[in-house]
Amino acid sequence: MEQEKPRFCTDYKLEKLLLLYLNCWLLKNILKVVLILLIDILPTHVHLWGSIARYLILNAIGFNVETVTYKNLKFQVWDLGGQTSIRPYWRCYYSNTDAVIYVVDSCDRDRIGISKSELVAMLEEEELRKAILVVFANKQDMEQAMTPSEMANSLGLPALKDRKWQIFKTSATKGTGLDEAMEWLVETLKSRQ
Template identity: 40%
Template sequence: MGLDSAGKSTLLARLLTGQVMETSPTIGFNVGTLDLDKKTSLTVWDVGGQKSMRANWRYYLDDCKALVFVVDSSDPSRLPEAQKVLKKVLNDEKLREVPLMVLANKKDLPNSMTIREISKQLDLHSCVDRLWEVQACSALKGLGLQQAFMSVNKLIKKS
């Protein structure tokens, strides 16, 4: 999940195909299975992030094992909005003990924010009852994606 234009669809396509694909705003969702190793795979849902879609996010939380929240690290002006919607989704009862991975996408762009700045802007340190992690990545370049989802798997195992 994440705001519109954070790079969720590009990230999922890159993870699943290794390619950069032309994407358009997601209406509804995309879903795919990511094989981490011979024994482990994750079903990854990419849910539309436009304001009009966010009310539907709660319908995708059943049996959720980890929440991956994607932010555009090159756009600090949208982080207050991202913080607000992240807090709202984390307050859902279905996510009570579900770990959180924040992916600071677009780290390849000049002036992208550090993971420390993003953690602070999203107020992640207030998430005391939840395992969470922040990782920088670039869906476009494919940087950090495999590592991030290996970490997601570790968070799931720990929780």
């Protein structure tokens, strides 16, 4: 079977909850990143890189690595995949984690509890104790989307007293909110140096 070529997200509707994690640390001008798609109900991996205003959907299984540039910073992105069989190995990539980016479907009220459980479990990991949290409240272009405030409360974000976090309104299909979120993340990471 021939592998499908990458396509832009505008040709693809994101119907399921996406959870992305970034393992980042600054070394001079290089930001090293590990990207993990947590759930295996979606057979594709989403890359939030390149111009950031676009998403590439890749039919990739397993582990992938690529280097991209954002705002003159180079990111080495390790995409670890979300298959259940791969998940036990994710902990190998938590060390030195500076940031977690969590992408949540704002329209999926039925799964917000699962999203909260997964987030809480990840943030309880000792190696993620100091990680900055960025939440992408995705699908904000949809009428039925929860507000970022609703999502923050549903995810329990206000209870995170010892963690720097921010939630951003985003739309994968329109590319909105991504630049603001990435700007905040980059500036926050730089200020910790």
